Amino acid sequence: MPAVQSLADRLAERTARHDMRSRWFGAGRTVIAVAQLSFMLLTPVKALLVPVVGLGDYPHCNSVRAASAMCLGDTGVGPEAQRWLLIVILAVAASGYRPRWTAIPHAWATYSIAVSIAVPDGGESVAMIMCFFMIPIGLADDRTWHWQQPTRELAPSWRTLTFVAFLAVRVQIAYLYLDSAISKFGVADWANGTAEYYFLRDNMFGVGKPWDGLFLTLSKSAFVVVALTWGALIIEIAIGVCVLASDRWRKAGLAMDIVLHGSIILTMGLWSFALVMIGSAVVCATPEGRAPSGARGTARPATDDLQVQVRPPSPVH
Known part of the structure; x- marks a missing residue:
């Protein structure tokens, strides 16, 4: 059918010029690693592995959880050494050194955190999923540092594999x-626009200094509370739509993501969770095509690397 053939041709064209070896991808990967690194550096082992009533001591090393770095105790490695092992892996991944070599260890580190600590939040799960989806992209990246521009063309097989992985990342985010936005409409406080009033006053996650006076005063206005509550839902929906669209719209989604999670950092904290989500949005905003510097090929340059050279006119004799 002509429509199917046209779709296949467009897909083949996009795959042929697809290349994720970009500073955008490197920056997103670094932000995710820094989020997890800050969490592991600033949290002592006794807090990471605190016993939970009804669930016993942590880590749980049954089934697939035995693959966690926190389950290396049988070899004589203590929990503090395990923590520092994860810190080193995350630090190397955050530096951008050898993405091809560090993609799998990075995923292993995020997996170990997500399945082994006693009280994980959503950020640990998102980081784990993102890092596993980014493994093919990392394995295709032959740069010494993910801050560098590539110098060689990417093989067609790697283009196809990374294209599929990139789609999976965007669909997941x-x-x-x-899902977060739509599910909130089933909660009365979100549906009637009052949720932010209660969140700002929550004993654990409420707004802290130095912003507490400002936001608590503003939240006494019904208009402000409704704007904050429904505004968050609208932004979440807009981000979800934008990450599935073109390069320009994905960058718009990134801007909204920074505003949303930056506001959460200012009011409620949740630094590691916010940084994981921002890093994921940066990865989603990566332009799909680029031309390696110093290499011959047909890959189209991305907009972030596109340069126009103007040659001065020859003198007239």
């Missing part, structure tokens, strides 16, 4: 935001 879009699902997270759309």
Whole structure:
């Protein structure tokens, strides 16, 4: 059918010029690693592995959880050494050194954190999923540092594999935001626009200094509370739609993501969770095509690397 053939041709064209070896991808990967690194550096082992009533001591090393770095105790490695092992892996990944070599260890580190600590939040799960989806992209990245521009063309097989992985990342992030927003409409406080009033006053996650006076005063206005509550839902829906769209719209989604999670950092904290989500949005905003510097090929340059050279006119004799 002509429509199917046209779709196949467009897909083949996009795959042929697809290349994720970009500073955008490197920056997103670094932000995710820094989020997890800050969490592991600033949290003592006794807090990471605190016993939970009804669930016993942590880590749980049954089934697939035995693959966690926190389950290396049988070899004589203590929990403090395990923590520092994860810190080193995350630090190397955050530096951008050898993405091809560090992609799998990075995923292993995020997996170990997500399945082994006693009280994980959503950020640990998102980081784990993102890092596993980014493994093919990392394995295709032959740069010494992920801050560098590539110098060689990417093989067609790697283009196809990374294209599929990139789609999976975007679909996953879009699902997270759309599901988060839509599910909130089933909660009375979100539906009637009062949720932010109660969140700002929550004993554990409420607004802290130095912003508490300002936000608590503003939240006494019904208009402000409704704007904050429904505004968050609208932004979440917009982000979910934008990450599935073109390069320009994905960058718009990134801007909204920074505003949303930057506001959460200012009011409620949740630094590691916010940084994981921002880093994921940066990865989603990565332009799909680029031309390696110093290499011959047909890859189209990305907009972030596109340069126009103007040659001065020859003198007239």
